[in-house]
Amino acid sequence: MRILLVEDEKPLAESIKRGLASHGIVVQIEHDGQSGLWAAREGGFDAIVLDIMLPRLNGYNVLRTLRQEENWTPVLMLTAKDGVYDQTDAFELGADDYLTKPFSLVLLAARLRALSRRGRTTAPTALECGTLSLDPQKRIVSRGGADIVLTAREFSLLEYLIRNQGQVRSKHEILQNVWDAAYEGPENVVEVYVGYLRKKIDVPFGLKTLQTVRGMGYRLLADRDAAVLR
Known part of the structure; x- marks a missing residue:
């Protein structure tokens, strides 16, 4: 069995590699997300x-x-107990399993073998929020059957909001998840793109589903819920 481990804590990564080797698992290590993504694209991992x-x-x-x-290699996410992100978000994005640090190498090996036996995950189904539909695989967005053309950034923003529909998300959270954790530009770029998105998913349809919650952030609601809260 061959796996890709993407972990920035080098001592931990080496410890995991040695521990899994005793279970007959070959490990390739990458220490940052960009290198990990490139390695994952090369394929060949269980x-x-x-x-x-x-x-x-x-x-x-x-x-x-x-x-x-459309890379469906099984993914096990590592999460910190007091991390900002939670396991639900990981599953919604397509993760197959998770472990919370610290963890047992015996358990990790067992989880990896289970994932290998289970095989590759299936493609995600379309996400819906009222009459709004987003297909992560086909990159298609529509409202009530009418196609909506979005830029790559607008699509990513909408995907994040629709996965968190009904919940208020701050500019900081949006930047962390839609832009990049290393982004150092102004936060008002989020406001700009929310405006772009509204003009495409709401205005042509006479709706106000993408809402600003003053002092807190933004939330996406289903048509009916948005009408009630106007």
């Missing part, structure tokens, strides 16, 4: 172990990109 908090590209963005590219 599974990928992916830390969430990574330099250059966080684990969520690596996973999102792989699934968008």
